[in-house]
Amino acid sequence: MEAVGGEHYHDRMIGMLEAIWGEGFLSPGGPDEVARLVAGTDFAGKSVLDIGCGAGGIDIALVRNHGAGYVCGIDVEDTVLAHARRLVERSGLTGRIGCLKVAPGPLPFPPDTFDIVFSKDSIVHIPDKHALMVEVFRVLKPDGRFVASDWLIGHDGAPSPRMAEYIAAEGLDFGMASPGRYREAMAAAGFDGIEVTSRNAWYREAARAELDRLKGPAGDAAAKLVGRDFVDENIGIWSRMIPVLDTGEHCPTHLKARKPG
Numbered sequence: 001m002e003a004v005g006g007e008h009y010h011d012r013m014i015g016m017l018e019a020i021w022g023e024g025f026l027s028p029g030g031p032d033e034v035a036r037l038v039a040g041t042d043f044a045g046k047s048v049l050d051i052g053c054g055a056g057g058i059d060i061a062l063v064r065n066h067g068a069g070y071v072c073g074i075d076v077e078d079t080v081l082a083h084a085r086r087l088v089e090r091s092g093l094t095g096r097i098g099c100l101k102v103a104p105g106p107l108p109f110p111p112d113t114f115d116i117v118f119s120k121d122s123i124v125h126i127p128d129k130h131a132l133m134v135e136v137f138r139v140l141k142p143d144g145r146f147v148a149s150d151w152l153i154g155h156d157g158a159p160s161p162r163m164a165e166y167i168a169a170e171g172l173d174f175g176m177a178s179p180g181r182y183r184e185a186m187a188a189a190g191f192d193g194i195e196v197t198s199r200n201a202w203y204r205e206a207a208r209a210e211l212d213r214l215k216g217p218a219g220d221a222a223a224k225l226v227g228r229d230f231v232d233e234n235i236g237i238w239s240r241m242i243p244v245l246d247t248g249e250h251c252p253t254h255l256k257a258r259k260p261g
């Protein structure tokens with residue numbers, strides 16, 4: 001899909017993804033998947049950095065549902081940040097959530113700043129996983145936690161023709177890496193307690209339900225907002241995604257690690 005005005009997550013894209021995943025959510029599973037991801041990590045009162053906060057729904061869920069003390073959401077695009085700021089304002093949580101524009105590259109925070117670095121389905125856009133994990137390690141306090149979900153490729157080889165076709169249809173700057181590359185990047189940065197958990201089985205099913213909704217009334221409602229052509233384009237992307245979920249080549253994954261105390 002084309003970037004518009006240099007942005008991948010332009011208004012039409014946000015409207016489309018929110019129609020599938022809920023207001024403020026630009027990745028699968030909504031608050032339930034956030035709850036599954038954060039299970040086992042205590043967010044109560046903690047300072048959290050959210051890398052790639054998108055339209056802000058997750059930051060609100062981290063505060064409302066999981067008691068995060070303060071969430072600093074960072075993103076590289078203005079349109080998602082404008083959506084996030086509106087949603088945060090409406091939620092009455094401006095004292096607990098900040099949304100900050102950053103440039104790709106080193107994180108603009110001093111060492112030992114956050115209790116938790118969180119990210120959901122955004123690191124896929126950051127090609128150098130090793131450099132990112134060094135930065136995540138640096139900004140975490142000792143005993144701090146990295147809790148993330150991301151879209152991985154199941155292996156280290158070249159994408160299969162089907163996978164290449166899916167990635168091209170997405171038209172995003174997907175820097176997909178394998179579970180092994182993420183594990184290595186976390187270990188090389190100094191993390192311990194590394195956990196890498198495939199979510200492929202869950203999303204394989206969920207994506208089918210999403211496609212059914214796109215082909216039904218949810219797609220019709222979205223078409224009124226973003227245009228029938230854009231809904232049809234997305235139906236095409238979902239139809240290409242499901243086969244590579246079935247083969248395991250596209251594998252959404254939970255990633256967790258701890259900075260030694």
Ligand SMILES: C[S@@+](CC[C@H](N)C(=O)[O-])C[C@H]1O[C@@H](n2cnc3c(N)ncnc32)[C@H](O)[C@@H]1O
Nearest residue numbers: 025026027052053054075076077104120122125
């Ligand atoms: C699939 S969306 C996910 C947004 C949000 N985490 C969610 O799950 O709803 C990916 C987000 O990553 C952001 N992004 C891309 N490159 C980034 C970078 N280098 N640093 C921070 N965010 C980035 C995009 O602008 C987009 O908002």
